[in-house]
Amino acid sequence: MEAPGYRRRQLPVLLLCVNGVMTLGFTGACQRTNVCNESLMLEKLPACGKFFEDMMKKVDSKKWCNLTEFIMYYDNFTQCTEHEAKNASCFWPNPLTEGFITGIHKQFFSNCTSEKVHWEDPPDEILITLILIPVMLTCAMITLVVWCSKRSDILV
Numbered sequence: 001m002e003a004p005g006y007r008r009r010q011l012p013v014l015l016l017c018v019n020g021v022m023t024l025g026f027t028g029a030c031q032r033t034n035v036c037n038e039s040l041m042l043e044k045l046p047a048c049g050k051f052f053e054d055m056m057k058k059v060d061s062k063k064w065c066n067l068t069e070f071i072m073y074y075d076n077f078t079q080c081t082e083h084e085a086k087n088a089s090c091f092w093p094n095p096l097t098e099g100f101i102t103g104i105h106k107q108f109f110s111n112c113t114s115e116k117v118h119w120e121d122p123p124d125e126i127l128i129t130l131i132l133i134p135v136m137l138t139c140a141m142i143t144l145v146v147w148c149s150k151r152s153d154i155l156v
């Protein structure tokens with residue numbers, strides 16, 4: 001059996017930690033959304049597209065639907081958009097870069113059927129984990145709140 005005093009001392013520390021993490025997370029998010037310079041980002045994105053275009057011209061156009069042939073350039077292109085978005089203090093991905101990337105997709109992959117392009121899906125285990133983490137966090141918070149209110153009932 002645990003001494004009850006031990007648990008009572010742990011709880012405020014835990015709440016302080018949760019509070020600290022949330023405060024840090026929210027301030028970080030606010031600071032980054034503040035100053036997204038969309039015009040700067042839109043100015044820089046075409047350079048990424050141009051680089052990708054030049055690279056794709058070196059690839060046989062019959063192989064444009066085979067992702068393994070150009071995954072390196074595509075990766076570089078995605079990183080380029082991410083870099084430019086972040087440099088303009090914008091989140092990545094964001095609707096404007098998505099629109100730009102979709103335009104590039106139309107230019108090169110409009111004739112590819114989804115069967116031919118082998119986009120890589122994350123394995124099921126990773127998807128399930130990604131879904132389960134927020135669910136479990138929510139459960140943990142609810143349990144904590146219920147547990148706290150029960151304890152204050154007993155203490156009063």
Ligand SMILES: *[C@@H]1O[C@H](CO)[C@@H](O)[C@H](O)[C@H]1NC(C)=O
Binds near residue numbers: 039040043
């Ligand atoms: C955004 O970037 C442009 C250059 O593309 C610059 O002229 C403008 O001053 C920037 N705006 C802000 C708010 O930094």
Ligand SMILES: *[C@@H]1O[C@H](CO)[C@@H](O)[C@H](O)[C@H]1NC(C)=O
Binds near residue numbers: 066067068069
């Ligand atoms: C795609 O390209 C790779 C490397 O050249 C090749 O091994 C593979 O068979 C190709 N896949 C298709 C579906 O053409």
Ligand SMILES: *[C@@H]1O[C@H](CO)[C@@H](O)[C@H](O)[C@H]1NC(C)=O
Binds near residue numbers: 051072073076080
């Ligand atoms: C990725 O792109 C940058 C320029 O945007 C270039 O300097 C670099 O060599 C490229 N890397 C690869 C692996 O193609």
Ligand SMILES: *[C@@H]1O[C@H](CO)[C@@H](O)[C@H](O)[C@H]1NC(C)=O
Binds near residue numbers: 087088
């Ligand atoms: C990052 O953005 C600033 C303007 O905010 C610009 O002067 C600088 O050249 C950019 N750096 C890169 C690597 O694009």
Ligand SMILES: *[C@@H]1O[C@H](CO)[C@@H](O)[C@H](O)[C@H]1NC(C)=O
Binds near residue numbers: 108111
């Ligand atoms: C798609 O096919 C059309 C008609 O065959 C052709 O004109 C066009 O250039 C092709 N686009 C790409 C990206 O291969």
